[in-house]
Amino acid sequence: xxxxxxxxxxxxxxxxxxxxxxxxxxxxxxxxxxxxxxxxxxxxxxxxxxxxxxxxxxxxxxxxxxxxxxxxxxxxxxxxxxxxxxxxxxxxxxxxxxxxxxxxxxxxxxxxxxxxxxxxxxxxxxxxxxxxxxxxxxxxxxxxxxxxxxxxxxxxxxxxxxxxxxxxxxxxxxxxxxxxxxxxxxxxxxxxxxxxxxxxxxxxxxxxxxxxxxxxxxxxxxxxxxxxxxxxxxxxxxxxxxxxxxxxxxxxxxxxxxxxxxxxxxxxxxxxxxxxxxxxxxxxxxxxxxxxxxxxxxxxxxxxxxxxxxxxxxxxxxxxxxxxxxxxxxxxxxxxxxxxxxxxxxxxxxxxxxxxxxxxxxxxxxxxxxxxxxxxxxxxxxxxxxxxxxxxxxxxxxxxxxxxxxxxxxxxxxxxxxxxxxxxxxxxxxxxxxxxxxxxxxxxxxxxxxxxxxxxxxxxxxxxxxxxxxxxxxxxx
Numbered sequence: 001x002x003x004x005x006x007x008x009x010x011x012x013x014x015x016x017x018x019x020x021x022x023x024x025x026x027x028x029x030x031x032x033x034x035x036x037x038x039x040x041x042x043x044x045x046x047x048x049x050x051x052x053x054x055x056x057x058x059x060x061x062x063x064x065x066x067x068x069x070x071x072x073x074x075x076x077x078x079x080x081x082x083x084x085x086x087x088x089x090x091x092x093x094x095x096x097x098x099x100x101x102x103x104x105x106x107x108x109x110x111x112x113x114x115x116x117x118x119x120x121x122x123x124x125x126x127x128x129x130x131x132x133x134x135x136x137x138x139x140x141x142x143x144x145x146x147x148x149x150x151x152x153x154x155x156x157x158x159x160x161x162x163x164x165x166x167x168x169x170x171x172x173x174x175x176x177x178x179x180x181x182x183x184x185x186x187x188x189x190x191x192x193x194x195x196x197x198x199x200x201x202x203x204x205x206x207x208x209x210x211x212x213x214x215x216x217x218x219x220x221x222x223x224x225x226x227x228x229x230x231x232x233x234x235x236x237x238x239x240x241x242x243x244x245x246x247x248x249x250x251x252x253x254x255x256x257x258x259x260x261x262x263x264x265x266x267x268x269x270x271x272x273x274x275x276x277x278x279x280x281x282x283x284x285x286x287x288x289x290x291x292x293x294x295x296x297x298x299x300x301x302x303x304x305x306x307x308x309x310x311x312x313x314x315x316x317x318x319x320x321x322x323x324x325x326x327x328x329x330x331x332x333x334x335x336x337x338x339x340x341x342x343x344x345x346x347x348x349x350x351x352x353x354x355x356x357x358x359x360x361x362x363x364x365x366x367x368x369x370x371x372x373x374x375x376x377x378x379x380x381x382x383x384x385x386x387x388x389x390x391x392x393x394x395x396x397x398x399x400x401x402x403x404x405x406x407x408x409x410x411x412x413x414x415x416x417x418x419x420x421x422x423x424x425x426x427x428x429x430x431x432x433x434x435x436x437x438x439x440x441x442x443x444x445x446x447x448x449x450x451x452x453x454x455x456x457x458x459x460x461x462x463x464x465x466x467x468x469x470x471x472x473x474x475x476x477x
Contacts, residue, residue, distance in 0.1 A: 019074045026070060030063040053220075058213035065210065068105065109190075109201040110138040112161070126183065126206050128175030138200070144173045146180075156185070161197055164189050170207070182208045238278040238308040245312040247284055252449045255285060255293040260476070261357035261408070263293055266448035267471040270419065270460050280307035280348070281416045282315045283469040286322075291357065294322045297414045297469050298350030298369065310346055314339065314391075318352065328352040328365035329401030332388060336367065336399070339392035348391035351414055355406075360475065362404045362412070367391045373435055374404065375411040380439040382432065408477040411442045411451055418466035419459055434458060448474040 037056035106123025110116075119135035127136070127144065136143075138157065142150045149171035159165040167187035174180055187202030246269065253265045265285045272279070280300030287293055296318060300310045317338055321331045331352055339348055349369040355362050364372065364383070368390035371382045386400030406412070413435065438454055445451045451472040459468075 019070055023067065023070045023074065026063055026067045030060065030067065033059045033063060055217050058210070058217050061210045061213050065205075104206045105203060107201065107203050108135065109199055111199045112197060113199075123204055126181065126204060127173065128177050128179060144175075146172045146174065153185075157200075160187060160189050160200060164191075164197070167202060180208075181206055182211050234305045235278060238303075238305045241305065241308040241312055242278060245308075245315055246282060247286075252447055253285060254476075255355075256287045256291050256357060259291065259357050261360050262476045263295075263355060263357070264448040264474040264476060265293075265295070265471065266452045267469065268452050268456055268460075270456065270468045270470070272465060272467045278308055279303050279418075279467045280311035280314075280346075281418070281467050281469045282311050283414070283416075283471045284315060284319065285471065285473070286319065288322060288325075288354070290325065293355045293357070294319075295353040295355065295412070295414060295471060295473055296322075296350065297416050297471050298348060298367075299416045299418070299469075300348040301346050306344055307346070310339075310342065310344060310348075313342070314348060314350075318350075322352070322354070327401060328354055328363055329386070329399045332365045332367050332391070332399035333397065336391045336394075336397050340395055342392075346392055349417060350391060353412075353414070355473070360406045360408075362406055363401060364404070365399050365401045367399060368393070370415060370417060370432070373413040373415075373432075374406075375413065375436075375439045375442045376407065376409070378440050378443040380436040380442070382436075406475045408475055409443075410475040411445070411448075412473040412475075413451070413455070413470065414473075415455075415470040416468045418468040419455075419470055431459075445474075448472045 033056060037053065037060060040053045040056060104122050104126050106120045106126050108120070108123055109118045111118075115137070117135040117137055121131065124131050124135075129136070141157075142153050145153055152169055153171055156167045156169050160167050167185055170182065170184045172180055172182050184205045184207045185202055186205075187200060189197045190199045190201060192198040247267070251266065255263045255265055263285075267283045267285065269281070269283070280302060281298070283297045285293065285295050296315075298311075298314065298318075300307050300314065302310070314335060317335060318331065321334060326334070332350070335348075335350065339346065349367055351364065351366040351369045351372060353362055353364040353372065362372075364386075365388060366385050367388045369388075371385040373380055373382055383404055384402065386402040388399045389397050415435075419431070419435075435455070435458075438451075438458065441454050442451050445454065451474065452470060455470050455472070459470075
């Protein structure tokens, strides 16, 4: 705001051409922002969507105010106290149309020598006061304010009249009809030729809608930040839980130890492209007390802490029952019952294999899961699956069990469903064919770890919609 205005100094209007260009730009920008606002879909549970919509609302309000101010600049400073731009020409210059009229600007002048008070028509509307009731004297203006805001007005007016300081502050008023409005007041003393304060003028701007939009942006932003912090915490917990539950071994594992016909085992976890999507995928391999070995992969529906904790429950139960000697088919039945009675119901798929190195026989069962792939002599095929529905889908479901005799050099591949996801380019069957096409390379591989590396090279490139696991077991001689 400029320094103290003298009563005899005329105001000079700005060049209309430059203001017209700004008005046109404001109109165009306001229309573009409003289009974005209309296209923003607001979901009650979408914190980010609410925040984006609130930002658009705030931008529209601010552009409305800018358009009004530019309209006033185009018309120039009026000769009277009416600085509200409420005439027909000012309305035509408003780029935002009727909606912008919600944010009003009014003006007032208090003559300290004659006690005369002049209010613009718009200021009467802002205060909800009829012109017949007359303007409010300066010493009574504080009676319309919230009690906690009255000291601020008193301080600003005193500093203006006594020290010649400009007024720039914001307060809330209660109108005669009970409505609460937030006003921004800017004013200055008007000095006479002797440098004494002759009067005080002020411009009042109703910023209620603007402040409401700013609060909405602030609150929705805070809500979004809280949700992000919660999501980060849950993601960290899910990662820690997953790392604690999945096997600690890296590289190749020999099962069982110091036995002919043992398995060379390696596995790999492929994360989703979005780090927040920690799922319920698992893999495991361990030696059983009777010298046989357990191989398993599986997947629970869902993501985050719920899926990771469910995976921990299922894998812990599977390990315990396998160590107790329960066959793969009955074991699947018990897992189904466990998932069915869980406090957090979910669906799951799994394959469970038990390998006997003495006989080189693989006994296995599956629950709605891709069958293991067997690679031998440079070619591959999927094992014929026994009966088995998804875990948690049907109460009392029965799960069959199959056997497959393995030979030295055979490679067995177990994987979760998302390793070969459906896409526009490839169906799931195409993904399985891509896995089987690795047979010649598997035949030349020297270890299970080499085979895993080949799978990752084939399927681990590019963004994944979901996480996945792959486990490879190579039969020794």
